[in-house]
Amino acid sequence: MSIEHHPTDSMLAAFAAGTLDHGQHIAIATHLVSCPQCRTFTRSMEQVGGAVLTSLLPAAMSNDALAKVEARLNKPMRPATMAETAPTVPEAEVPGLPKFLRRYQFGNWKWIAPSVHLQPIVLPYDSDTRVFLLKSGPGTRMLQHTHTGIEMTCVLSGAFSQDGSHYGPGDFDLGDDTVDHLPVVDPGQDCVCLVAMQGDLRLHGLIGRMVQPFVRV
Ligand SMILES: [Zn+2]
Structure with a gap:
């Protein structure tokens, strides 16, 4: 697998510092699974972080620190919703x-546009980011779109082209409100991506304006 597009x-x-929100954490982790180069970099960052922590003087614990930890552990988990009880996705x-990702709950596939389907992944914690699988048929010309927030995409299978670049399995793409996407899926097989998206999707063009009212990503 030759990966050409990486997270920054x-x-x-x-x-490595654990400061991403849960949805974005999943998108980066998905890339790391298939990218040895980024895994090496991330490990080195974690070692730097560990060295910084151990060099710090020990801080005095507050008297109620243990009680606070116990209270958090005893806190009941968020009750499962209908979507959360949906079966996990077969391999x-x-x-x-x-x-x-197999320990997460997946919602049902839903139609987004011709040859394009979306399957939400239910996050166990509140997150500003929605995470879903996006499956597009061979040769699909996706609707041109921008975002009101950050979108992370990691290719799981298949491939697409966008702005003169080619994206295959493991490749990572970052979109924001300055990027106008017009991806085209390669012929021959479906392209499935994991997408972590903040904000809303804005579709352009006549078809986009027609479809927009029905698209609830
Ligand atoms: Zn990488």
Whole structure:
């Protein structure tokens, strides 16, 4: 697997420091599963972080620190909703899905546009980021779109082209409100991506304006 598109160093550093929100953490982790180069970088960042921590003088614990930890541990988990009780996704259905994602609950596939389907992943914690699988048929010309927030995309299987670049399994793409996407899926097989998206999707063009009212990503 030849990976050409990676998260930025600052994103990997934020991942190592644990400061990304849960949805974005999943998107970076998905890339790391298939990218030895970024794994090495992230490990080195974690070692730097560990060295900084051990060099710090020990801080005095507050008297109620233990009680606070116990209170958090005893806190009941968020009750499961209908979507959360949906069956997990069978492995054969989504080639390239990392193993760590199999412990998440998946919603049902839903139609977004011709040849384009979306399957939400239910996060166990509140997150500003929505995470979902996006499956597009061979040769699909996706609707041109921008975002009101940050969008992280990691290719699981298949491939697409966008702005003169080609994205295959493991490749990572970052979109924000300055980027106008017009991805085209390669012929021959479905392209499945994991997407972590903040904000809303804005579709352009006549078809986009027609479809927008029905698209609830
Ligand atoms: Zn990488």
